[in-house]
Amino acid sequence: MASQTHFVDGHLITRPPYFDGTNYQYWKNKMSIRLEANSYEMWDCIARGPYKVLVRDKNNKLVPKDPASYDDADRKRLQINAQAKNALFCALHPSEYDRISACESAKEMWDKLQVAYEGTNEVKKSKISMLVKKYELFKMKSDEDIKDMFTRFTKITNELKLFDRVLPKEDKVRKIPRSLPKSWCSIKTTIEEAHDLSAMTVDMLQGKLFTPFKSSSKDESDSDEEDDEEFVLLAQKFKRLLRKDKLKNQGQQKKNYKSSKGKGESSKKDEIICYKCKKVGHIKFECPNNDEKSLKAKKKKKAMVATWSYSEDSSSSKEESGMEAHICLMANVSWQMMTQMREVSRKN
Structure with a gap:
């Protein structure tokens, strides 16, 4: 069933308006x-x-x-x-x-x-003065729209008219644009440039101002709906990024675990035992118990390694530094083998 619209009953034409001492x-x-x-x-x-x-x-x-x-x-x-x-x-x-x-x-x-x-004439003059002050200081409030502003403005001018203070039409029309806030500056300027205010009435001006207000209200509503849709899409994208980042972190943790495990094993292999003194941390060629010839050969080997290291870039990564140490180790082993072969050939 369609809903019924209820209207307040008006006054009877045959009955005069009733006055009980109020309003x-x-x-x-x-x-x-x-x-x-x-x-x-x-x-x-x-x-x-x-x-x-x-x-x-x-x-x-x-x-x-x-x-x-x-x-x-x-x-x-x-x-x-x-x-x-x-x-x-x-x-x-x-x-x-x-x-x-x-x-x-x-x-x-x-x-x-x-x-x-x-009141008497003096009281009426006082009331007229108060209404004129209201009219002169009239400004649009922050919590009211164009319709409410015009209703309040019309009430002031009508009360002045009841006290036989009739304001010129052009004065009222020019007063309204001056009462608008700064946010209405562009609309106010457009109306003043496009229309002759001296030929307009208050009702015509209200219609001109109400049209852009209605349009801007609709645009704000549409903009709010678009913002809501964009926010939902952004939230969905952010959720997918979080899920992707979580999976990536899990894979990186597994990779780091395997890498650290491999490094642990290689570090054990890198523990070298000297064949001469049977101590850990150096090879026979570097053993402090070697004779003078061995020390000279050792210095020559270090000079060669230094020259090789100098040719490398000083800003190498950790991985490149590890490879350099590995190459130096291979050079040490090769030099040791050559020294042993010379000793064997001399004895023979």
């Missing part, structure tokens, strides 16, 4: 429109009244006219005043009725309520 400005505006809609003469009776039938006496003073002397025009004016009074009585709470029950004209009733809730 006077709201009631005053609605009541004035109500009186104009019923009969413009009723509102004119309040705005320009009071309607009293008067005549001049012998001393040229205005005095109430004798009812017996009323003509049709006099009766019509009195009837309009009575209709306006009746409309006001029907719209007031009993406590407000007591305030104006003794008034003879609709104009007197209206003015009495106005003084009670708007």
Whole structure:
């Protein structure tokens, strides 16, 4: 079943707006429109009244006219005043009725309520001054959108209008762009360059500003969705990289283990025992117990090894250093074999 939309009931056309002592400005505006809609003469009776039938006496003073002397025009004016009074009585709470029950004209009733809730002229001037200050310092708040800003702006200008302070249309239109924050600078400049603000109304300007705001809100929403998708893809890639790195580390650990094991075995093989003194760490040729000839041969061998080592690059890696040591060892063994062969040939 489709959901039903609920609307708040409006006021009846045949019933005047009710005033219970609260929100006077709201009631005053609605009541004035109500009186104009019923009969413009009723509102004119309040705005320009009071309607009293008067005549001049012998001393040229205005005095109430004798009812017996009323003509049709006099009766019509009195009837309009009575209709306006009746409309006001029907719209007031009993406590407000007591305030104006003794008034003879609709104009007197209206003015009495106005003084009670708007104050005297001095109070009205003070309120107007406060509203003007609000208008001059008006700025868009950080937590509101264009619609809320215009609602707040319109409320201030309408309240000023109720106090008979009507602001020029062009002044209001030029005030709004100045009230926008720096983030709206590009949009504001575009509108000012593309349109004549003196020919625009506040509603037209609101439409011009609301369109890019709506578009930017949609773009931000789309951008957020794209960012979410990119974040998911990035998380998946990062997860795969972590898994790959983990497998790589495991393989490297196995390789290092085998390598260290092989080095341990080779180090055992590299332990050399001297055949002359039977001590570990050197060969017979390098034995300190050798005679003078052997020492000379030893020095000659070291010079040859030094020359060979000098030809190598000084920035060799550990692996190259290991190979150099291995070559030197082979040279030592070869030199020892040649020395032994010479000794054998001499004896023979």
